[in-house]
Amino acid sequence: MPNPDSDIFRPLRAMMLIRAFEKALVSRADHGFQLLSSGEEAVAVGLCDAMGPDDQLLSSGRSIGPALARGITADQVMAELLGKATGPNRGKGGRGHIAQPDIGFFGAHAVVGGNLTIAAGVALAMKVEQRPGVVVCLFGDGACGSGALHETLNIAAIWQLPLVLVCNNNQLSVSTARGTALAPARLSDLAIPFGLPGATVDGMDVVAVRDAAREFIEAARRGKGPAMLECLSERFFSHSTATRDTRSAAELSEIHARCPIERLAHGLSPAIRAALQAEVDAEVAAALTKADNAPWPDLAEALSDVL
Amino acid sequence: MPNPDSDIFRPLRAMMLIRAFEKALVSRADHGFQLLSSGEEAVAVGLCDAMGPDDQLLSSGRSIGPALARGITADQVMAELLGKATGPNRGKGGRGHIAQPDIGFFGAHAVVGGNLTIAAGVALAMKVEQRPGVVVCLFGDGACGSGALHETLNIAAIWQLPLVLVCNNNQLSVSTARGTALAPARLSDLAIPFGLPGATVDGMDVVAVRDAAREFIEAARRGKGPAMLECLSERFFSHSTATRDTRSAAELSEIHARCPIERLAHGLSPAIRAALQAEVDAEVAAALTKADNAPWPDLAEALSDVL
Amino acid sequence: MSSEPPKTSRKLFFREAITRALTEEMANNPKVILLGQDIGKFGGSYKEFVGLIDRFGSTRVLDTPVAEAAMVGLGVGAAAAGLHPLVSITYMDFLMLGLDPLVNYAAKARFKTGGQITVPLVVKTTAGAKGQGVVHSQCIEAWLMAVPGLKVVAPSTAADAYGLMKAALRDPGPVVYVDHKRLFATTGEVPLAETIIPIGQAAIRRTGDDVTIVAHSWMVRIALEAAERLQTEGIGCDVIDLRSLAPLDMATITQSVARTGAMVTVEEGQLTCGVGTEIAFQLREHLENARIARVGALPAPVSSNPLLEAACIPDADRVIGAIRKLLGSNSA
Amino acid sequence: MSSEPPKTSRKLFFREAITRALTEEMANNPKVILLGQDIGKFGGSYKEFVGLIDRFGSTRVLDTPVAEAAMVGLGVGAAAAGLHPLVSITYMDFLMLGLDPLVNYAAKARFKTGGQITVPLVVKTTAGAKGQGVVHSQCIEAWLMAVPGLKVVAPSTAADAYGLMKAALRDPGPVVYVDHKRLFATTGEVPLAETIIPIGQAAIRRTGDDVTIVAHSWMVRIALEAAERLQTEGIGCDVIDLRSLAPLDMATITQSVARTGAMVTVEEGQLTCGVGTEIAFQLREHLENARIARVGALPAPVSSNPLLEAACIPDADRVIGAIRKLLGSNSA
Numbered sequence A, B: 001m002p003n004p005d006s007d008i009f010r011p012l013r014a015m016m017l018i019r020a021f022e023k024a025l026v027s028r029a030d031h032g033f034q035l036l037s038s039g040e041e042a043v044a045v046g047l048c049d050a051m052g053p054d055d056q057l058l059s060s061g062r063s064i065g066p067a068l069a070r071g072i073t074a075d076q077v078m079a080e081l082l083g084k085a086t087g088p089n090r091g092k093g094g095r096g097h098i099a100q101p102d103i104g105f106f107g108a109h110a111v112v113g114g115n116l117t118i119a120a121g122v123a124l125a126m127k128v129e130q131r132p133g134v135v136v137c138l139f140g141d142g143a144c145g146s147g148a149l150h151e152t153l154n155i156a157a158i159w160q161l162p163l164v165l166v167c168n169n170n171q172l173s174v175s176t177a178r179g180t181a182l183a184p185a186r187l188s189d190l191a192i193p194f195g196l197p198g199a200t201v202d203g204m205d206v207v208a209v210r211d212a213a214r215e216f217i218e219a220a221r222r223g224k225g226p227a228m229l230e231c232l233s234e235r236f237f238s239h240s241t242a243t244r245d246t247r248s249a250a251e252l253s254e255i256h257a258r259c260p261i262e263r264l265a266h267g268l269s270p271a272i273r274a275a276l277q278a279e280v281d282a283e284v285a286a287a288l289t290k291a292d293n294a295p296w297p298d299l300a301e302a303l304s305d306v307l
Numbered sequence C, D: 001m002s003s004e005p006p007k008t009s010r011k012l013f014f015r016e017a018i019t020r021a022l023t024e025e026m027a028n029n030p031k032v033i034l035l036g037q038d039i040g041k042f043g044g045s046y047k048e049f050v051g052l053i054d055r056f057g058s059t060r061v062l063d064t065p066v067a068e069a070a071m072v073g074l075g076v077g078a079a080a081a082g083l084h085p086l087v088s089i090t091y092m093d094f095l096m097l098g099l100d101p102l103v104n105y106a107a108k109a110r111f112k113t114g115g116q117i118t119v120p121l122v123v124k125t126t127a128g129a130k131g132q133g134v135v136h137s138q139c140i141e142a143w144l145m146a147v148p149g150l151k152v153v154a155p156s157t158a159a160d161a162y163g164l165m166k167a168a169l170r171d172p173g174p175v176v177y178v179d180h181k182r183l184f185a186t187t188g189e190v191p192l193a194e195t196i197i198p199i200g201q202a203a204i205r206r207t208g209d210d211v212t213i214v215a216h217s218w219m220v221r222i223a224l225e226a227a228e229r230l231q232t233e234g235i236g237c238d239v240i241d242l243r244s245l246a247p248l249d250m251a252t253i254t255q256s257v258a259r260t261g262a263m264v265t266v267e268e269g270q271l272t273c274g275v276g277t278e279i280a281f282q283l284r285e286h287l288e289n290a291r292i293a294r295v296g297a298l299p300a301p302v303s304s305n306p307l308l309e310a311a312c313i314p315d316a317d318r319v320i321g322a323i324r325k326l327l328g329s330n331s332a
Ligand SMILES: Cc1ncc(C[n+]2csc(CCOP(=O)(O)OP(=O)(O)O)c2C)c(N)n1
Pocket: A060, A061, A062, A110, A111, A112, A113, A139, A140, A141, A142, A143, A144, A170, A171, A172, A173, A174, A235, A239, C037, C066, C068, C090, C094, C097
């Protein structure tokens, strides 16, 4: 029996939870489409493993993995995604907008690149008030075409903000291959002209992600300023559960073969795998039941918290 | 007597015309403030010397130098800046918006960075229709903080647009020193991640500007795609004739000592200098008189050419 | 031997009507090019671009990065340089990122250059709510109506999608063409013959003598539903489909309200400084005593939560309620 | 021995009134920081930031690059994280570049997070024409009024600049505070005592019985000039200074027009879907028979050409003409 505190156990369980969560969620197509993180679990989990309690994570709309990895409970994420009042956003944010700043998940935002300048602002607040935290902003390769990245890199560099920009490069923006949309050979090279450190790691390797993220986050915490990390990952499913996939079955099977969970679990005994699986499945099933039984938001919420 | 077609004569006269033009213009403070190019003549003149008749130049609002260098007559530039109907924009564009696409000056635009994506679009039109021209976009160091530059570099690179981006880095944006606003050590380094060639030259040296520009423009013409050129220049006067300068007299006198006209004219006989001076002064004086005598636009122009 | 009259129209999905217009215009005019996210092989988020890249190639159908500012700027620049581009901004919410080139350059280029430059550009975008939440549901048509130099159209039927898209692609521009997410999967008869709907003409979708309902885009369908239900209680509605928001066809509206004496405007966007508010003002300059009410979204963001979304945006019940109140308040 | 009553106010330039408000609020609240172009040593394009960097240091007064999208985004993020930033966007035309963080994030953050995040942000910007041409003259207040979640204020006097800026810096936000380029060099009495002008309250600047003029910002001065000239021909005007555009103080307007029976709205921006149009609609819900006219810019860009600029934007002559026509048409 592995030590529950061992290096591999915690991230493995976290990744399995995300996978199980999404599997359960998509069984509920009546709740609208979803943006799934399956295949990309190692990015979210590795990154969050490198973050401390004072840090804040901001993510793109593809936020199930990041939200769970950062520690929002499966109960709460499920409630939010099913539009229930017990979600952290009281069911008003839903897909693409889940947030729980008090535990360090400042929030998802469904504008591609839209969270970059916001994250810089959160980092600015930390710097001005000399708070101990570091801000991590997780975004897709798609966001690397957006001018907001440039403005953020520049300002983060001149002001030495405690900001780590993390590109989850799953090599697709809806149907558009990263190679046809983005000129840079490595997306982390975008940091170079600004004098910032950049690195590109295998985003299917949770340990590689964690170690690289930890280095940048701890440097930022020590006042060494911002950095950009690129994690090369794979999106297992289509852009959203309502979108057609453009990849061939052959391509997809190659991609699935790179599973970050299988990779980390390699060598683990089948019994332990099964026990873990049972655990996360039960956690997810309970979350689904709770969410199903939870109340919808009051209709008055349509007009509350506006001004 | 130098050959009027010699390498030095034409650019020298072009630079002297800009200087003389602005000197005459600022005597007419009743026509509102102006954005002067004095000190930066070598950038505009060197660049335009490298451009051909099929090419298009787009510039920032600081456009007197570029407009004259590209060949809009002093008469016309003066008329436009004094708001007269005989200007190429019929006196409606004025400072910051002068344009004459039919001679290859697609136009100035007073939004910092605002002409970058427009220039990419003009280049796209040239590419789609396989026209022979190259598009040159001239912008200030200030525009390098704007996300439009990043989006333009990326798209120009992936589509291999015939576009040469030229930063006139006069090291100031209003009062803000380039070093405090922009992290990159060299602004032309911004092209590097996109796999594009970049170069930085002495913008007070008209020959250096011309040679570097020519290389990039001719490469773009041969289908080799975009590039970014940075010209290090000096702004002799304050941001606009209505803006206070923040530089000390000592700083300013050092800056004026770097005059691109004096540099090119070095060794020329005083008589020739004087003759040239008389020529450009006369040209400018005539332009001023013509503009003074030209009609104002009809008030109906306030509503014409809208839809 | 009985014979059917020859068909003059064909049923198309709204999205197919757009594809047809694009196909015809691209075939006719080599200057028409398309720029957008996932409009190539993928065919567009709403499939309205399906097949175009196969027919016209990747020089004329360009998949762009996610960079709305540059997308609009590219279209503006290419138009200013003589092409007739269409830029697809999938969600109107993200047109905000491209307002600088659209408003500060395109809408002003002709004026500021004294007529030297025109910008024959179409920006195609998609407004309205369909379960996608706070930043994928907004309707900012009213902002654009207020920009001198811009035209704005918003069809509600397949035939108009076809005809207005064609008009937009022949207009000296710039034109913003607005779809609604819920329309793409609707169907309608589209003339077999090439038919252009001139920009600036509203259409009367239904006639009745008691009240005029004015709407555009998806809300025309809501208006028609309301009108149908009101008919059963003896209230007759003129339903006017604006089709064009800038310029507005005030003549058609005024004629209708001159007869009915009452107008309810329906829009999915905000009431404040909205489409209906503008129409109301202009109408009253001609018909001082018209009774008027406006229906629009609640003054709040639109949640993706199905209950809250429904609570926020107008439905037939709210339109009917507004009409009953308006007519009742008069008779009372 | 005669003694002057103690002074309770002091004459300040409009720009000085802003500086005073910023100084006081920054001294009181360490969470207030300023971001803007050339607001440090240079003191701002209109000198309204002079001296602040010396007093509060470069940690709290931040010169930014020319990057409006990031500037607004930084302010929004810092506000969401607990500061109370003010972001200066020198020209409102360039606020377009920052509408995504302002409208898509700031205005919706509280709603979409179920109240977890608020955005106590002030965006300070400058509207209107002063010889700077097509992209330095626009007034897009009406766009912002239509965004649920935003407040919008626009002072016309030094005292209000002071009092509204202070209110904005204490508001849970987000607030857009709009100056006008022509106002900075005007002067006015500002109370010596700390005085906050609550957001949402209009002010009556002049009273008269024949017509109500409603204006904001620089146009209040135009309205007052028109009112003064009309007085000489026996026409009395109420002049209402809106001060706050969102929320609107309809009570003050309605009370005035209930008495005068007529209203002319004056704005420097576009009429279409404009401030005046909205006020007219809301007013008529209470006062059906009010006579109303609206005055605004021509539907065209604003040239820097002095003749064309003057022809485009409202002046006292046009306001007087509109009032004469409105009152005449009634008596006719
Ligand atoms: C500004 C903006 N433009 C377009 C969209 C529509 N959109 C939603 S997700 C997406 C793809 C983004 O790709 P990427 O950033 O790589 O993230 P991924 O979906 O791969 O996680 C697009 C284009 C958007 N949400 N925001």
